[in-house]
Amino acid sequence: MRLLWFCIVVLFSSLLGTWGLTPSDQLLKERVEENTNSSLLWGTYRPNLYFGTRPRTPDSLMTGLMWFDASHFQGFQRMRHACEQGDGLAGYGYQKHDGRAFAKQHLNDEPSNVEITTEFIKVPGGKEGGDWGVRIHGKPIHSHLPAMTSVLFYFGLEGEGSMDITSRMSSKGLASPVKLEGDTPDLGDFEVEVIDGLLNDHPRQGLDQDLTKTQWVGLQVPEGNVWRAKEVLHEHMMQSARKKVQPGQEDDLFSHPHMYFTLENRLVEENDEIANLYAFQKVFNGEFQFDVIYRSTASNDAKLTSETLGEWLSVKEKDFDARFDATFGLKEKGFSQEQVQFGQSLLSNLVGGLGYFHGASVVDRSHPPMQDEESFAGEPIRAQLTSPQSLFTATPSRSFFPRGFYWDEGFHQMLLGNWDNDLSLNVIKSWVNAIDENGWVAREQILGDEARSKVPAEFQTQFPHYANPPTLYLAIKQYVDRLTSKHQTGKKQMAGLPINGQQVAMDLTLDDPHMTSMYLDHLALGQDWLNSVYPHLRRNWQWFRQTQRGHQDSFGRSPANNEAYRWRGRTPDHCLTSGLDDYPRGEPPNVGELHADLMSWMAFATQLLKDIATAIDVDGSLQQDIDEYTHIKKDMLANLDALHWSDVHQAYCDQTLNDEGYGVHVCHKGYLSLLPMALGLLPAESPKLGAILDMIENDEELWSPYGLRSLSKSDPFYNTGEVYWRGPIWININYLTLQGLYNNYLRTPGPYQEQAQTIYTQLRENLINNVYSGYKNTGYVFEQYNDNTGKGQRIHPFTGWTTLILLIMAEKY
Numbered sequence: 001m002r003l004l005w006f007c008i009v010v011l012f013s014s015l016l017g018t019w020g021l022t023p024s025d026q027l028l029k030e031r032v033e034e035n036t037n038s039s040l041l042w043g044t045y046r047p048n049l050y051f052g053t054r055p056r057t058p059d060s061l062m063t064g065l066m067w068f069d070a071s072h073f074q075g076f077q078r079m080r081h082a083c084e085q086g087d088g089l090a091g092y093g094y095q096k097h098d099g100r101a102f103a104k105q106h107l108n109d110e111p112s113n114v115e116i117t118t119e120f121i122k123v124p125g126g127k128e129g130g131d132w133g134v135r136i137h138g139k140p141i142h143s144h145l146p147a148m149t150s151v152l153f154y155f156g157l158e159g160e161g162s163m164d165i166t167s168r169m170s171s172k173g174l175a176s177p178v179k180l181e182g183d184t185p186d187l188g189d190f191e192v193e194v195i196d197g198l199l200n201d202h203p204r205q206g207l208d209q210d211l212t213k214t215q216w217v218g219l220q221v222p223e224g225n226v227w228r229a230k231e232v233l234h235e236h237m238m239q240s241a242r243k244k245v246q247p248g249q250e251d252d253l254f255s256h257p258h259m260y261f262t263l264e265n266r267l268v269e270e271n272d273e274i275a276n277l278y279a280f281q282k283v284f285n286g287e288f289q290f291d292v293i294y295r296s297t298a299s300n301d302a303k304l305t306s307e308t309l310g311e312w313l314s315v316k317e318k319d320f321d322a323r324f325d326a327t328f329g330l331k332e333k334g335f336s337q338e339q340v341q342f343g344q345s346l347l348s349n350l351v352g353g354l355g356y357f358h359g360a361s362v363v364d365r366s367h368p369p370m371q372d373e374e375s376f377a378g379e380p381i382r383a384q385l386t387s388p389q390s391l392f393t394a395t396p397s398r399s400f401f402p403r404g405f406y407w408d409e410g411f412h413q414m415l416l417g418n419w420d421n422d423l424s425l426n427v428i429k430s431w432v433n434a435i436d437e438n439g440w441v442a443r444e445q446i447l448g449d450e451a452r453s454k455v456p457a458e459f460q461t462q463f464p465h466y467a468n469p470p471t472l473y474l475a476i477k478q479y480v481d482r483l484t485s486k487h488q489t490g491k492k493q494m495a496g497l498p499i500n501g502q503q504v505a506m507d508l509t510l511d512d513p514h515m516t517s518m519y520l521d522h523l524a525l526g527q528d529w530l531n532s533v534y535p536h537l538r539r540n541w542q543w544f545r546q547t548q549r550g551h552q553d554s555f556g557r558s559p560a561n562n563e564a565y566r567w568r569g570r571t572p573d574h575c576l577t578s579g580l581d582d583y584p585r586g587e588p589p590n591v592g593e594l595h596a597d598l599m600s601w602m603a604f605a606t607q608l609l610k611d612i613a614t615a616i617d618v619d620g621s622l623q624q625d626i627d628e629y630t631h632i633k634k635d636m637l638a639n640l641d642a643l644h645w646s647d648v649h650q651a652y653c654d655q656t657l658n659d660e661g662y663g664v665h666v667c668h669k670g671y672l673s674l675l676p677m678a679l680g681l682l683p684a685e686s687p688k689l690g691a692i693l694d695m696i697e698n699d700e701e702l703w704s705p706y707g708l709r710s711l712s713k714s715d716p717f718y719n720t721g722e723v724y725w726r727g728p729i730w731i732n733i734n735y736l737t738l739q740g741l742y743n744n745y746l747r748t749p750g751p752y753q754e755q756a757q758t759i760y761t762q763l764r765e766n767l768i769n770n771v772y773s774g775y776k777n778t779g780y781v782f783e784q785y786n787d788n789t790g791k792g793q794r795i796h797p798f799t800g801w802t803t804l805i806l807l808i809m810a811e812k813y
């Protein structure tokens with residue numbers, strides 16, 4: 001009988017295409033996906049580079065920009081390629097970036113005395129990603145200092161395909177425009193031009209080379225090594241300089257380094273291999289400009305040229321400004337033009353940090369996936385490379401953390417989701433697909449050698465019993481809120497496309513401005529998306545419930561039910577898996593611990609799964625799940641109070657074991673104690689809410705003039721040890737706090753409403769003022785802020801969750 005039912009359902013769904021979609025919805029879905037595929041083929045950048053592009057596929061064309069100060073011998077040693085904090089740039093980042101077709105970036109390279117602007121345009125067309133162009137402009141910072149810049153742009157090919165220079169080759173250099181042609185399986189045929197600006201001034205003398213022309217080289221680098229282009233080209237130029245130095249004339253190398261550190265103007269191909277890395281070098285006196293234009297042979301429409309590039313750039317910049325104003329409304333809120341630009345840079349750097357990552361990661365899978373850590377604690381690590389995976393993700397920092405982090409990503413997607421709903425759903429979906437068959441997802445996604453080169457070996461291995469705060473649920477909740485507030489329909493109603501839906505789908509063009517919100521505008525598509533992620537999220541939730549469960553029977557506790565949680569992966573003084581690293585916990589780590597923050601995340605996640613199941617349950621088949629969530633969440637809230645609330649401390653606290661082996665509270669007021677409020681788990685009339693608000697407002701606890709500190713000033717661990725999550729201000733939890741106040745307590749009548757309003761207003765102002773003034777002074781936003789001075793500290797630029805300042809300015813929660 002069951003089987004019969006199953007067959008009928010399968011037959012029925014195959015008739016309908018995807019379950020729940022009408023044929024015209026289905027057509028629209030395919031068109032949207034086709035468009036997204038094409039527009040994103042070249043849509044993301046290599047966030048770890050100052051400028052570089054790569055398509056979404058792993059084996060394909062990679063490009064990148066390098067430069068060095070050619071007026072000094074030392075300049076060559078400081079050649080720029082990947083964003084490095086140690087480069088000491090006086091600020092860099094995107095001023096504008098729409099994530100799909102337009103980006104403008106500023107690189108303030110004080111040590112090399114050059115200010116570089118990169119402006120990028122993509123013109124969609126055809127199925128192979130269309131055309132793109134970049135304009136690179138440089139200007140000396142100090143006009144009284146020598147200003148000579150050597151700039152390189154390269155094209156490297158991984159996997160199948162080929163490239164050839166089609167300009168007339170010469171050992172003196174190539175005349176502008178330099179032309180290159182090639183093909184790859186995913187990009188099809190393409191051509192590239194590198195075009196000099198009209199006003200460029202080049203040094204004239206060269207050693208057997210004409211430096212007014214473009215110097216070049218074609219090299220053969222081993223598979224998987226194109227990302228090392230800087231090492232390869234640096235070494236090549238070093239060798240070239242050695243060959244050119246005449247005995248006894250070594251001084252000339254120091255006085256004229258620009259003539260020595262050049263590409264050799266030849267193809268270096270050996271053993272029947274063909275060159276897969278082409279680099280072009282230009283040496284400039286003073287200010288300069290050149291364009292790099294990539295054309296896909298498949299897009300036959302108007303071809304991108306230097307002239308049209310300039311026109312597109314000014315149109316796109318105006319579009320960006322208008323869309324930014326319409327989305328975030330900062331002017332209406334009274335922000336100045338300068339602050340609006342600051343807001344634009346926050347958004348643009350988050351967007352510019354998006355990237356496709358590919359490759360194997362390192363995982364220790366030597367234990368059954370659901371086995372408890374206690375049974376193998378202390379065993380040696382058995383790390384293995386996994387099969388290659390792909391991830392489309394934002395990154396916390398282009399210089400220091402250019403890879404995906406589960407803990408950070410939900411915060412990133414709250415901002416991106418407000419700007420480009422559908423792009424953000426793509427990223428979330430990519431993460432959801434990374435959830436394995438047991439429900440686990442690695443908290444740090446270090447995919448491939450390039451990503452791994454930025455991570456010390458001891459931090460590379462991921463463990464399938466380690467969790468991380470499930471922040472993706474925060475971003476998905478915002479999406480569900482947007483979708484429901486837009487459609488306000490009852491749960492049994494499936495609003496399909498209007499009658500002319502078929503026409504809507506057919507009319508959809510690649511640069512349709514609605515391409516950013518198709519999954520918001522069309523409820524059926526939205527429900528279809530939720531349907532597709534729901535089973536993965538449920539598996540992830542079940543994995544949490546099984547693997548991070550707290551033991552509670554035997555420790556003399558009086559729980560209301562069985563719900564209790566504990567982060568695995570504790571070490572003395574640390575709980576890295578909680579995301580709060582060195583935040584004080586019970587010591588020594590033990591199996592009897594219970595963690596209040598994890599309990600809060602779990603209750604929040606349970607509510608979200610209930611909301612999703614409710615939104616997609618058109619035929620009542622998810623009622624059982626919904627009932628399960630209702631009852632488990634109730635239990636979680638009961639135990640949050642029964643196990644974690646301390647009357648003595650008037651705070652939510654972890655539990656640890658005392659000397660007799662009994663469960664006792666271990667209370668360190670700080671971000672951990674905020675979560676039940678920040679995640680909206682407390683009723684507006686709860687006295688516990690009042691206690692948390694008092695803790696927030698107290699100068700001796702969390703309140704500072706720059707934002708809420710991570711650990712209470714009165715805590716014995718305040719500002720001790722590494723001082724990471726023991727005092728400094730982090731923007732993610734400050735945002736969550738404002739979000740919790742705004743969505744749940746500010747506008748809901750209750751005894752604490754006024755207090756919530758006062759805190760919200762003052763905290764919002766403090767955060768905006770401090771991060772903004774830090775940016776004005778240094779050119780950067782930071783990983784965290786000092787609670788005594790307000791100064792930004794540690795990693796910069798940190799344009800991951802610190803960019804939430806923009807949502808705080810716009811009051812989007």
Ligand SMILES: *[C@@H]1O[C@H](CO)[C@@H](O)[C@H](O)[C@H]1NC(C)=O
Pocket residue numbers: 030033034037
């Ligand atoms: C879009 O790209 C994905 C991933 O490469 C692929 O699986 C899917 O079939 C593509 N969809 C369309 C409509 O081309």
